Amino acid sequence: MGIEVKYPFLFLFLIPAVIMVFLFIRNHRGKGNEKFWIASLRLVIFSLLIFALTVPQVLLPVKGQTVVYLADRSASIGSNDEALAWIENSASKRKSEDQFAVAAFGKNVVLEQNLGRNREAITEFNGKADDSQSNLEAGLQFAASLIPRDSSGRIVLMTDGNETAGKSLEAASVLKNRNIEIDHVPLRTAAGDDVSISELKMPPSLYLGEEAPITIEVTSNIAKEADIRLSVNHKEVLKESVQVNEGKNVYTFTHKADTAGLTVYKAEIAADQDTFSENNTLHSVVNVKGTPKVLIVQGKDAGDIANLLKGSGLETDTVLPEKLPTVLSGYLQYQSIIFNNVPATVISEHQMTLMEKAVKEFGTGFIMFGGEESFGLGGYFKTPIEKLLPVDMDIKGKKEMPSLGLVLVMDRSGSMARNKIELAKEAAVRSVELLREEDTLGFIAFDDRPWEILETEPLKDKKKAIEKIRSITPGGGTEIFTSLEQAYSELEELQLQRKHIILLTDGQSATNGDYELLIEGGKEKNITLSTVALGQDADRGLLEDLAGMGLGRFYDVTDSSIIPSILSRETVMATRTYIEDNPFFPSVQPYPDWSSLFEKGVPEMNAYIAAAAKPRAQVPLLSEIEDPVLAEWQYGMGRAAAFTSDSSGKWSGDWARWEKWPSFINQLVTKTLPQYESEPYRVAVENKDGNTVLSLESAASRSLPIEASIVSETGDQIEANIRLTAPGKYEAAMPESAGMYFLNIKQTDQNGNIQVHQTGFTIPYSEEYLQKGTNKEHLETLSKMTGGKELESGEEAFRPLKKPASTKQPISEWLLLAAFLIFFSEIALRRFGLTAIAAGILKKNRNKKEKPEAPIKIQNLKASREKKSPSVQMPDKLQGGTTVKETPEKTKEKKKTNRPKPPAESSPKEREERMKRLLDAKNRKK
Template sequence: MGIEVKYPFLFLLLIPAVIMVFLYIRYHWGKGKEIYLIASLRLAIFCLLIFALTVPQVLLPVKGQAVVFLADRSASIGGNDEALAWIENSVSHRKNEDQFAVAGFGENVVLEQNLGRNREAITEFNGKTDDSQSNLEAGLQFAASIIPRDSAGRIVLMSDGNETAGKSLETASVLKNRKIEIDHVLLKTASGEDVSISKLSVPPSLYLGEEAPVTIEVTSNISKQTDIRLSVNHKEILKETVQVKEGKNVFTFSHKADTAGLTVYKAELAADQDAFAENNTLHSVVNVKGTPKVLIVQGKESGDIASLLKGSGLEAETVLPEKLPTVLSGYLQYQSIIFNNVPATVISENQMKLMEKAVKEFGTGFIMFGGEESFGLGGYFKTPIEKLLPVDMDIKGKKEMPSLGLLLVMDRSGSMAGNKIELAKEAAARSVELLREEDTLGFIAFDDRPWEILETEPLKDKKKAIEKIRSITPGGGTEIFTSLEQAYSELEDLQLQRKHIILLTDGQSATNGDYDLLIESGKEKNITLSTVALGQDADRGLLEELAGMGSGRFYDVTDSSVIPSILSRETVMATRTYIEDNPFYPSVHPYPDWNSLFENGVPKMNAYIATAAKPRSQVPLLSEKEDPVLAEWQYGMGHTIAFTSDFSGKWSGDWTRWEKWPSFINQLVTKTLPQYESEPYRVSVENRDGNTVLSLESAVSKSMPIETSIVSETGEQIEANVRLTAPGKYEATMPESAGMYFLNIKQTDQNGNIQVHQTGFTIPYSEEYLQKGENKEHLESLSKMTDGVELASPEDAFRPLKKPASTKQPISNWLILAAFLIFFSEIAIRRFGLTALAASVWKSSIKKKEKPDAHMKIQKLKTYREAQSPSVQAAVKRQGETSVKITKEKVTGKKKQNRTKPSAEPSPKEREERMKRLLDAKNRKNK
């Protein structure tokens, strides 16, 4: 038991308090001894109040102690059997009052067993930790948070001591102030044969056709054979078997830069019985300057753009939409992307997002040509592609459309749970947004029976309809025919120009029905049917047959992210009025870049897809209905163009026979090419305390403000604040996460001119995947700082703490109460004086003492009278009567002088008092 104070410096207030009391005594010197008492009381009051201000707390010892076992579960440890065995043995030696908890850590921390007086410890780790880092700081902070605040405790750290993230020594200093000890148990690191790529060096910039040296540095802990593979933009260019020796090995290869743009070099190792596969890959990004490269994504019957561009000096590559890249680097190697009559239903949402990032953040150009599977007809409504284009796909309110009845029949069985049903609901919501309020909409969700979510009627409240659709939850089985039959019955009697049903399911129907009769009777009522098969378990044969019979379209979907595009495309195609197929001559707006092409007139055009120009876009060509035929704008760093007619000539008519058609296409592509400056930035990457620090250095050392954009290989935007550290030098800090990243630097000079530089960098794998052995020194430093030790045996984990745990009880209120009581006493002394108070107290005590003495005398008298003989009592009685009579006569004689009163017998009380006086008189006489 002890006392501690929170603000001990407040004891300095005792100095002025003593001085004030001293001055009081000096001023009242010689005025009595009461002055010393008052001064003492005042000093006591000051002391009590000042002591209360320091917030004193009584320390009460706590029985037992709190111990947190913190186990390293990073990759460098390998298995956790050693740590589990230590915990189990330690817990078996604890006392009944002791509490313990178990936590595991890697890059993150997981609580395995909460703090308590558990009888047994866990036998295996169940929490999921990221083993790519050893974040000792996070682990210690978490373990300390388990120990009750303001209470001592112990953390048993079981690790190899290799810290790859965080600053554990700083955390240890904080724990020392909390009286938390850190004991440690040294765990062995994972052992085994390991070969790793420690460095990949390629020049940061190359020219097209330049022979580039590629250096690969390999580190191994054993001599063995391994395969080295080198790829450029995900295409393997080299594979060689080499002999590596123990230690550092350097291999140099060469490669001719044969493609322009950002080029990704990837080095890989393949070795038998390798401990860590994570350290076998490294990337390097190179900016190759040369002929601009264009990616052409070609649909069906769309013409051949690549052959036309070859004569313009551009390098073109044509791919099918199904073969589009799935990583950002796959798009950054191109300076422009062309979509030629490509439907959105075969492109995943993620691929669209990557292209949108390439355009916005890195200046890649984008062109979309029209056609039956492009723009709104292709299902691009509310997609990332629509976001980057200068036109909107929705044209509601611009023209009279035929009356439409749309009924959605969607599977809500248990197999649709999760992402599939969420995307299906989002798709249905987009379809609602595309409809007009006068259109008719119905929605049936089915499992083993149909559920009518929206009654088939004119769409009056879109917001309410979307809310109902998004409230759908998964149900039971799958039964298609009954729901489809209900959908046909609700549409067949409606007087509408277009009636369309969209059926979406991922399963097989539990029952069979007469689909032929149902669909044929529906066709007589002008009802069409499209079907969507989602996933591998869907009945593709049935759904494809139903779509064929229903004069609709069948979609075989393997990536559920395309569902929204499918439903929006179906909604648009149900109207068939997005295609404007009346031949016309486009009108030209006076934009200087295009005027020279149309000096001799504009060719005739057959058709185009109706769209709406966005507010900031430029529209050089307009239709007779003032719809955009050619629109362009700047989207972020990139320039995008929409040409709503087609390239094949089916819609564009005389344009493909126009002598300036090749120049027109070439100008379209040229306008979308990024305008890069040649000013380079040197980029370097280093690790500081678990964070990646990106250093940028300008070759001209000018301190101009810059804007940077960092995007990962998967298209994720990385937040990084760039700060100026020196003239022409900048730094950006970002979380450490291994992988490849692309950097876009935008600098604005004093005249407002913008210069752009593109590059890339890689963050290598964590040091966790390097076999560095145990770092015992680091663990000893942590223990020494907090008065901990290295545990020699498991039972030592619950040994007594050097600074035992205790609870704190504040006593400030009691001190203040005591000060007030003394204060009131001091007031009483000053008001009445010490002598008066003492006399009053003495007088009060005397009165209390007299009362019991008189009562005692009366009792003695009664006892004495009872003890006398009858003769003595009679004599005493006669004597008393004579005395009383004489006294009475005297009194009576005196009263007769004034007035005459009748005599009366004395009362018993009077007689008792008389007897008392007689006895007193007798006693005095005997003395």
């Protein structure tokens, strides 16, 4: 047991306290030792108060030891069995009062067993630890948090000592201040043959047709044969077998840059019995300058735009919408993207999001041409594509539309749980938002029976309807016919111009009814039916037949994310009014870029898809009813355009035969191409203090603020705070996740001129996947800093700590109480004095010791009367039984006498008579 104080410097107040007491002793005029008693009490009071101010705490020893086992579960550790066996053996050697906990770490930290006594150690790790990194710092901080605050303990660190993230030495210095010791147990690293690509070197930029030098550095711990592959934009361009030697190997290749734009090079190595596959791939992004490249996504019955662009000098790639890329790099290699009559129902939400990122963040252009499967008719309402276009797909309120009755019949069985039913509800909500308030809407959700969510009636309260739709939960089986029959019965008697049913299910009906009879009866009442088969278990044959009989459309959906687009398209097509098919001559607005093309007049146009221009959009061409025929705008870093007629001539009419039609298409595409500055920044990825840092350096040493956008290969936006660190130099902290990233930089100079640069970079795989062996030096440094050591046996984990653990009990309150008690004692001493207090104490003690005496006897009474002083006499004298009064002269005589004279001695007879008279007088009184 001991005492520690929180503020020891406050003891300096004792100096003025002693001086004050000394001055009191010298100046006080008290009697005897009284002033020394007062001075002593005051000194004690001052000392107690000052001691209380220092916040003293009594240290009470804690029985037993607190030990936290911290095990490394990163990829560099071969097996968890070694650590588990060591923990089990060590925990079995502890004493009853010892307590322990178990934690594990990789990139993150997980608690495997909480702190406690009298428990068996775990036999396997159950927590989910990310093995891509070894974050010793995070592991030590978490382990220390398990040890009670203001108490010491021990951490047993079981690892190979190779730190790939964090700063464990800084964590150890904090633990040292808390008297927490770090012992270590070296673990064996993963053993085996391993071949890795340690570096891929490429020039940051190339020109089209240039022979690019490619250097690949391979590191191996064994000599063996391996295959090296090189891919450009996910297409393999080189494969070669090489003999890899132990250590570093350098291989050089060349490749002719034949694709303009951001080009992704990927180097891979493959060998038999390779320990880590994670270190076999590296990427590099190169900006190839040359002829701009355009991606044309071609729909059905669309014109040949690629042929129109042949004379423009642009390179084109034409693909079907089903073959669109699923990664961001697949779009960034193009300078513009053209959708030619493409429906949204065959493009996933993820692919649309990637294109929206390419336009907004990297300046890629985008153009949508019209057609029967484009714009609103294609189902683009509230999609990422509509977001980037300069027109809205919803045109409610602009013109008189036919009255519409729509009933949605949606599967809510158990198989629709999670993502499916959420997307189906979102699809239904979009349909509600597309309808007018005077339109009629019904909603039936079914499992093994129909559930009427919305009664089929005019849509008066959209908000309430949406809330009901969002409240649907999955459950039950699948029975289609009864629900479909109910939908038909609710529509057949309604007096509406358009009546349509949309059936969506992912399963097969438990019962079969007479669908043909039901649908034929509905057709007589002008009811149409479309069906959506979702997933592999749906009854595609039945649903396709139902859509055919119901004069609707059948959708076979494998990606549930396109459900909203399908229902949007069906809702729009049910009105059949989005197509404006009255021939007209578009009016040209005063935009100089376009006016010159129409100097000889404007060709006639047959039809277009109705859309509404967004507020910031420029509309060079308008229809007779002022709908946009051509609209364009700046969306983020890119430029997008919408041509609401088609490119085949079916809708565009004389435009497709117009002599300036190729020039019109070429100018439209050219205006969407991005404008980039030539390599204004040098980009590098560095590892600083365990953190991944993106470094940018301006080639012109400009220090102007910049805006940077970073997007991963999968299209995820990366939050990066670009900060200026030196003239012309910038830095941004990056996530530690390995992969490929794309960077777009925008800088505005003092004159307001905007310069844009786009490039890419890669974060290589973690060093966790490199075989480095055990780093004993680092482990010994951690242990020495905190007073720990390397453990040779499990029993040593519970040895006594160098600074034993203890609990702290504050005593300031007791010191203050003692000071007040002594303060009141000092007041009493000054008020009554030392002598009075002592006399009172002595008298009290004497009274306690005295005992009551026996009754007074006549003899004692006589003796007391005899001893009585003559000066104390009765006022009247008794003589011979009569009262004799003193004369005035005798009284005067008596007053003149300073001292009373001793009485004259009386004879025994007189005394006896006097006593007798006294007794007689006493009896008379009674």
